[in-house]
Amino acid sequence: MTQVYPTHDDTSGSPSVLVRKDADWPRIGGQELQDMLTIESASLEDAPTMLDIQRRAFAEEGRRVGSLEDGQQIPPLAESLESIIEHIQTQTALVARDDERIVGAVRGIVTDQACVIRGLVVDIGYQGRGVGSALLQALERKLAQVSRFDLTTNMLMENNVTFYERHGYRLAEVTHHSPKRIPLAQMTKRVAPAISGA
């Protein structure tokens, strides 16, 4: 089983989380992979790769849902590069790297005491190996000042709700995106905010 554990101080600029990889991690281009993944703040040049991974990761959900009533794709597939760039500049955006290669990402949008989690994605082939869990935990640690994390996830993807429940999120409400009535889980995790300077 993949082990996930915190290491360095989040504010130091060093990788915030390392994930020890199993022996069966995928090999890319026939090369040996490093022993560890790192998670760190995204830089502007990471934005196109974050968008590519997001599009691949949400392709199956997009296929299941089809186009929305306005002809648009689901929000993670319709999101623009500019939106991700803005979040990197103004919010908290993290990437997981396998050596130099970005294999996952997450963003946290903070308003007052609440954080909305956006774009938690792990590249195809790296899913189910602890990367998404590590990204979520790293984001929560990095935003220790908030008292609540909120997110929306599509219940057509049967593993999503249990994934977040395992991380302490609770189903607050089920809404339906009309007219297709796509079931959306509104999930929340309440936390005791860290007192700054304590």
Ligand SMILES: CC(C)(COP(=O)(O)OP(=O)(O)OC[C@H]1O[C@@H](n2cnc3c(N)ncnc32)[C@H](O)[C@@H]1OP(=O)(O)O)[C@@H](O)C(=O)NCCC(=O)NCCS
């Ligand atoms: C959901 C997601 C971020 C989870 O990251 P991950 O690295 O695959 O997950 P982890 O390895 O940390 O945890 C594994 C658990 O995640 C859940 N999970 C959800 N989607 C999964 C997927 N496509 N593949 C594997 N596990 C998935 C399972 O419950 C799994 O539990 P199990 O090991 O008991 O089967 C990732 O699978 C992904 O990018 N999916 C597509 C995009 C998406 O749906 N994002 C979240 C929407 S809000």
